[in-house]
Amino acid sequence: MTDASSFIFSDSASAGETADAVRRFMAAFRHKDAAAIRELVAPDCIMEAMQPAPDGLRVEGQEPNVAFWQAMIADPNGAFETEEVVICGDRAINRWRYRFGEGQENSVRGVTLIKVRHGRIAEALGYAKTPAVSNLGQAGQQSTSEVIRRFNEVFQRHDPTALPELIAADCVIENTTPAPNGSRHVGHDACLALWRGIATRPDTWFDIEDVMVAGERATIRWRLHWGEDESQSVRGVNLMLVRGGQIVEARGYVKGE
Numbered sequence: 001m002t003d004a005s006s007f008i009f010s011d012s013a014s015a016g017e018t019a020d021a022v023r024r025f026m027a028a029f030r031h032k033d034a035a036a037i038r039e040l041v042a043p044d045c046i047m048e049a050m051q052p053a054p055d056g057l058r059v060e061g062q063e064p065n066v067a068f069w070q071a072m073i074a075d076p077n078g079a080f081e082t083e084e085v086v087i088c089g090d091r092a093i094n095r096w097r098y099r100f101g102e103g104q105e106n107s108v109r110g111v112t113l114i115k116v117r118h119g120r121i122a123e124a125l126g127y128a129k130t131p132a133v134s135n136l137g138q139a140g141q142q143s144t145s146e147v148i149r150r151f152n153e154v155f156q157r158h159d160p161t162a163l164p165e166l167i168a169a170d171c172v173i174e175n176t177t178p179a180p181n182g183s184r185h186v187g188h189d190a191c192l193a194l195w196r197g198i199a200t201r202p203d204t205w206f207d208i209e210d211v212m213v214a215g216e217r218a219t220i221r222w223r224l225h226w227g228e229d230e231s232q233s234v235r236g237v238n239l240m241l242v243r244g245g246q247i248v249e250a251r252g253y254v255k256g257e
Contacts, residue, residue, distance in 0.1 A: 065124075098128075219240070
């Protein structure tokens with residue numbers, strides 16, 4: 001990373017405030033200081049990640065963005081090298097190389113377009129060199145996003161075909177019922193049997209309300225329907241853990257009586 005002394009200023013208006021926010025943001029990554037991120041993120045912050053194509057993962061709001069960036073900072077295998085930072089009023093262009101291993105082949109170059117408002121990051125749009133198979137320091141983020149997307153499609157389409165390859169050998173599910181702890185299902189076959197049974201029920205369907213990904217973790221908010229009336233539905237949430245491109249943990253909760 002670089003210091004504000006080496007920034008390029010193309011417009012003096014609001015430049016000092018922008019440079020300070022960007023400098024502190026970059027320093028949080030350089031020093032692996034995840035706690036420093038929260039005060040730098042605006043309440044209405046919008047971030048577009050480099051992956052997946054065509055649009056990149058869109059993250060909205062302070063808490064989701066804090067979680068996303070803190071997960072990147074916590075990755076012990078990744079590090080940014082800043083190539084150039086240009087400050088133009090309330091905007092900054094940050095060109096960087098991200099390293100996720102030894103040698104140039106384990107790195108990728110990219111750029112983040114940043115907008116600062118009142119000393120906080122309000123927008124961060126990330127882009128990188130292709131191909132998209134590179135980790136971009138988001139091996140957890142990209143693989144988690146893809147796994148969760150395919151997992152949700154299983155239930156949306158009532159097609160469990162993809163489930164066997166999405167479930168890890170040591171996967172553990174804590175089901176939503178029965179209280180107080182929910183039934184526990186351990187191992188690939190047990191988890192597959194449970195989810196396959198849910199996915200193939202012809203008289204039920206899920207509406208996905210929201211998905212949030214932070215590193216190797218994901219939160220899925222949903223509503224399960226078993227009839228047309230709202231009284232024939234229940235809202236719930238799954239807390240997911242993905243490693244190596246497979247689900248290793250899923251904890252389910254629903255609204256109570």
